[in-house]
Amino acid sequence: MYIGLDLGTSGLKGILIDDAQRVLAEATAPLTVTRPAPGWSEQAPTDWVLAAEAVLGELAAYGLGSVRGIGLSGHMHGATLLDAANTVLRPCILWNDTRAHLEAAALDADPRFRAVTGNIVFPGFTAPKLVWVARHEPEIFEKVAKVLLPKDYLRLWLTGEHAGDMSDAAGTSWLDTGARGWSSGLLDATGMSLSQMPRLVEGSEVSGVLRPEIAARFGLPAGVVVAGGGGDNAASGIGVGVVKAGQAFVSLGTSGVLFAANDGYQPDPATAVHTFCHALPGTWHQMGVILAATDALNWFARLAGTAAAGLTADLGALRGPGSTRFLPYLGGERTPLNDAAVRGAFIGLDHATDQQAATRAVLEGVTFAIADCRDALAATGTRIDSLLAVGGGSRSDYWLAAIATALDTPVSLPVAGDFGGAFGAARLGMMAATGGGAELATPPEIARVIEPVAALVPAFAEGHARYRDARDAIRALA
Template identity: 80%
Template sequence: MYIGLDLGTSGLKGVLINDDQTVLAEASAPLTVTRPADGWSEQAPQDWITAAEHVMGKLAAYGLSGLRGIGLSGQMHGAVLLDASDAVLRPCILWNDTRAHGEAAMLDANPQFRAISGNVVFPGFTAPKLLWVAKHEPEIFAKTAKVLLPKDYLRLWLTGEYVSDMSDAAGTSWLDTGARDWSDVLLVASRMRRDQMPRLVEGSGVSGQLRPQLAARFGAGAGVIVAGGGGDNAASGIGVGVVKTGQAFVSLGTSGVLFAANDGYQPDAASAVHTFCHALPDTWHQMGVILAASDALNWFARLTGVQAKDLTADLGTLKAPGKTLFLPYLGGERTPLNDASIRGAFIGLEHATDRAAATRAVLEGVTFAIRDCRDALAATGTQIQSLLAVGGGSRSDYWLQAIATALDMPVKLPVSGDYGGAFGAARLGLMAATGAGAEIATPPQIAREIDPISAQTADFDATHARYREAASRISGLT
């Protein structure tokens, strides 16, 4: 048996699978985010441990005497600062925290960062956060002995080892993404040292073993392997079998991601496309990332006092976009704008704009942001031949029909079941424990395929052009 633990922003999920990759049990625990200032987003790492104890306890009820491996997946870019005794020095600064936009711009102005890391230095990445801490919390910076990413703090609890994997490390702005190693040049340029970094392994490699006291506590035997694991999107790529050039998935979670696998390393930092290591050796991936996908719909649901599922339940068949536009930049944007200050807007509101029309505009706004990501990936030479949909937003057929039409590409839906980060992490645990390779990362069975509505493609093209013009105007105001 194998466990996958996925540390998300809103909760921690665990799945238990067998050698045939059948899901035997699932468990989850909620998490909360604190926002002590505008643009800030933090969590207490101890809450992750509490959540992991709950999830592991629930999975242990199934019986873990046959447990052989554990894989980890998690939210990327977070900064967990530890002192020499492994005490947490401050709350973790999360991926969607934009306080370090000035420090990010300063690092990005150094051409070595894009050249070596293959990426823009975004405000949400880890390196600028440490510079922010150095400037605003110097006493904490001085005590920092180790910097860990969120899932790797769970690993420290599980194994006692300071380890990260290539895919997660690629989102720090400290990794030589082509060489798959920490860059001393980038570390020194951001006032860090290699000895403050965790050891690196591939996602399917061995990072350590489960501590004996935890094994005993949860009813597992000795020698349980803990895999390197992966950043949340790389692990999701393993979960849905997106591991080869031409394969892609769109994730409609808190954030939105268009993820495409690549057999080679082909960065284009100027496009604001993320080029990261995949969770398998000698593979990479590219992502267009937007900061608010289902988060935008949930925001609108709170504004209207109606649950998100009820907002989308009665939309009917896909309609051509109306006059109302929604720009989903609630907390800045990554691809393709790279603008931490930009904020969202409704444009073209009129008397005829009712709740359904505004809901459609929100879904369309996120859809057009995903199309921007597709266009940015295409500009780097990445072509998508097959597209899967995952995440909570994929439960809306209306939304998926809009995406299919805006991208002019069928969207495939897996059969019922969760093939996301937790399942991918469990697969990585299986690989590490058994020596299996990418051959086990097969795509799921497809339940159905949502085709574009060709009669509306021109309407979506024209509205996307209006959307881009509006985004340019809004960006110019910040």
């Protein structure tokens, strides 16, 4: 058996799988975020340990005596600061914390960062947060002996090891993403050193062995290995079997992600595409990220005074885009705009615009934002041959038909089940324990495929062009 632990922003999830990769048990523990100032977002690392204890305690009821490996996944970019005694120095600054936007802009202006990391330095990344701490909390900065990403603090608790993996480290702005190792030059540029970084292993490799006292407490055998694991999206890619060039998935959650695997390293920071190491050796992945997917539909549902599911239930067969357009930039946008200040809009409203028309416009707006991500990925040379859909928004057939038609690519829906970060982490734990590799990260069984509506492909291409025109006009007015 193998355990996967996925540290999310709102909760920690654990699953237990057998040798056939069937899910035997699962457990979750909630987590909260504190916001002590506008734009700040923090969590106490000790809360992660308490959540892990609760999850492992619940899984232990199933019996963990046959567990051989544990894999870890977690939200990326968080700055977990430890002193020489491994004491946490301050709450972890999370991925969605924007306090370091000035520091990020300054680092991004240094051409070395894009050249070495293959990415824009976004405010949520780890390196600018440490520059912020150095400027605003110098007494804490002086005590920093180790900087760990969130899931790697759980690894420290599990194994006593300071270790991380390349897929997660790629989101720090300190990794030479092509060489898959820390960049001493970028660390020096932010007042940091190699000694303050954890050692790196591949996501499918052994990072350490479970401490005997943890094993005894939860009924685990001696010698359980802990895999390197992965950042949340890389682990999700392992979970849905997106590990080879041409494979991709679209995630319709609160935010939206178009994730594509690559066999080589092909960055293009100007596109605002994230180019990161994947959780398997010799592989990379790219992501187009939009900040409001189901969040945009939920926003409109609140405005309309109804449930989001009710809005999409009676839309009928897919229609071509109407005159009403929606820009889903409710809190800025990542790919391809890299614009924290841009905001959303309805355009082309008229007397005929009713609730259904507005709902279709919202779905189309998110769809065209995903098409923007597809175009940004294509600009880097990344291809998409197959596309899976996951996340809450994938329950809407209308939305999936719109995406399939706008991208002119069939969209496959997995059978019911959890193929996210926790499942991917469990798979990585299995690889570390057995010496297995990509062959264990098979795609899930497909329940059905949503085909593009061929007759509407030209209409959606024209609608996407009008969307881009509206996007550019709104940005010009800002």
